[in-house]
Amino acid sequence: MKDMKMLEARNISKRFGGLMALEDVNISVAQGEIVGLIGANGAGKTTLFNVISGTYAPTSGRILFKGREITGMRPHEICRRGLVRTFQVVKPFRNMTVLRNVMAGKLFGKDRVKNLEYAREEALKILEFVGLAQKAHVLARGLGLADHKRLELARSLAADPELLLLDEALAGLTPTETVEAMEIVRKIHEKLQITILMVEHVMKAVTGLCSRIVVLHYGRKIAEGTPKEIAENPEVVEAYLGESIEA
Amino acid sequence: MAKRAALYGFLALILALLCLVPAFASDYVVSLFLDLLMWIALTESWIILSGYTGYISLGHSAFFGLGAYFMAMTWTHIPYALGVLSGGLVCLAFAFAIGFPFLRVRGPYFVILTLGLSEFTKYLFINLEIKLGGTVGRILMMTPGLETLYYSVLIVGTGATITAYFVKNSRFGIGLFSIKEEEDAANSLGINTSIYKWLAFGISAFFPGMVGAILALRRSYIDPYTVFSPAVSFQVIVMAFLGGFEDVEGALLGAVVLTLVSEALWAQYPYYYMIILGAIVIFIVKFMPLGVLHPIKQRLLKEPQ
Structure with missing residues (x-):
């Protein structure tokens, strides 16, 4: 079962009026992988996430999750099947406590827990896991960016994903915070056995965490391979306007 | 826990006292309490949608009016209690019927859409009534006594308050707040x-339907201009706002305070009534945007963690 395809997006195109945001993109993630999705701003990474997680329907193409068609399903249906996303711009429930935020994931995600007390206990465990337990009773709006990112992770984990889509979970963090957050992502992968597809700009994180990288450029997939192969791919280097990809 | 038990005991006592009001008080006082309970029912039901999900609705007057007209059209044909309940159910059904397209729009657009709903229902009934009877008003005869009406509103008000409370503290409530x-x-x-x-829209519409049905009999004369008046919706919003929007105690307090203040001002200064009321509201919005209760609530009602 190790090779089972967790996610398969086939020939995905997404058009917004005259703009082709995604053009015939194929991407697949096997169970147990961490796959990185990189590309310059406007390359279509977040659009691809939105299409996979059901926020937008693709203009054409199909999406299969654990071998089942999920194309055109609404976000909550996709979430309940075990495909959960985070948001690049964090979207916490600001006027709810950190604990309640995470409880919401437990109550409405894949488990669909009906008992509030049980959801509360489980949520506390997850907060412990991401290192946010001591702030459980703080209102989410009172958190700093690093904690917001942790909360976003905790809330998604509470929904009990098999595949987690991380949209720039590390963006904007200080170097120390980045290392800590990378550690959490690694723990999510290793301890919780969750497959991950991550959009990331922090190259150190992508090369450090991912076994495979997919590169988008102007809505098309231009490369795919191990971190080393990607770093040496001339087309990728050019797409990044000559910037060294190790930077 | 002991605190909670004390609170429940206190609420039960208040409810018991409310049950006794008609036995001891004058008709004036009973009418005042009837008014109070009516506004409590309207405000508590309003927060279930608007307080909890943030979809600010001006549609409460549409449901209120619909309930009132349902009662007016069926009065003397069906029993009183059935009429009241059906008034609520008609509104529930109506809200369910229009709910999906309405709730696709957010923010100010939803506010305007629901205002449009009230106006639409108003003019619909004006035209309908002219077609049916040639005139717009309806006089209701042989209406139940003040006491019966009072107890009906007491039941509906208590029902709305309890519903708002349980929704808020449920899984469903957490979902609604997440949406907000x-x-x-x-x-x-x-x-x-x-x-x-x-x-939430359906539940929120059910109670004003019943209140409207009861109030039609209380007034014994209704016309579309008064029962579909947007003033009903606005007053409800102001009450919810006064108490602080998103909880049961806030809505309760707002309804009580504003009804009593209105009554006092109305009696003392009939001409300046609206001006004074407006000034008070502006003051509160400006200086206590989270409601009058908010600072006190922060201290007293902090969730026991």
Whole structure:
């Protein structure tokens, strides 16, 4: 079962009026992988996430999750099947406590827990896991960016994903915070056995965490391979306007 | 826990006292309490949608009027209690029928749409009544006594308050609050946002329907201009706002305070009534945007963690 395809997006195109945001993109993630999705701003990474997680329907193409068609399903249906996303711009429930935020994931995600007390206990465990337990009773709006990112992770984990889509979970963090957050992502992968597809700009994180990288450029997939192969791919280097990809 | 038990005891005592009001008080006082309970029912039901999900509705007067007209059209044909209940159910059904398209729009657009709903129902009934009877008003005869009406509103008001309380502290309530905070994130987290909003809209419409049905009999004369008056919706919003929007105690306090203040001002300064009321509201909005209760609540009602 190790090779089972967790996610398969086939020939995905997404058009917004005259703009082709995604053009015939194929991407697949096997169970147990961490796959990185990189590309310059406007390359279509977040659009691809939105299409996979059901926020937008693709203009054409199909999406299969654990071998089942999920194309055109609404976000909550996709979430309940075990495909959960985070948001690049964090979207916490600001006027709810950190604990309640995470409880919401437990109550409405894949488990669909009906008992509030049980959801509360489980949520506390997850907060412990991401290192946010001591702030459980703080209102989410009172958190700093690093904690917001942790909360976003905790809330998604509470929904009990098999595949987690991380949209720039590390963006904007200080170097120390980045290392800590990378550690959490690694723990999510290793301890919780969750497959991950991550959009990331922090190259150190992508090369450090991912076994495979997919590169988008102007809505098309231009490369795919191990971190080393990607770093040496001339087309990728050019797409990044000559910037060294190790930077 | 002891605190909670004391609170429940206190609420039970208040309810018991309310039951005794008609036995001891004058008709004036009973009428005043009837008014009070009516506004409590309207405000508590309003927060179930608007306080909890953030979809600010001006549609309460549409449901109020619909309930009133339902009662006016069926009065003497069906029993009183059935009429009241059906008035609520008609509104519930109506809200469910229009809910999906309505709740697709957010923010100010939803506010305007629901205002439009009130106006639409008003003119619909004006035209309908002219077609049916050639005139717009309806006089209701042989209406139940003040006491019966009082107890009916007491039941509906208590029902709305209890419903608002249980919704807030339930799984459903957490879903509604998530929608208010970040609808897209809520949806991505497994909440069927369309269904949740739709249910809240329906529940929220059920109570004003019943209140309208009872109040039609209380007034014994109704016309579309008064029962569909947007003033009903506005007053409800102001009450919810006074108390602080998103909880049961706030709505309760807002309804009580504003009804009593209105009554006092109305009696003392009939000409300056609206001006004084407006000034008070502006003051509160400006200086206590989270409601009069908020600072006190922060201290007293902090959730025991």
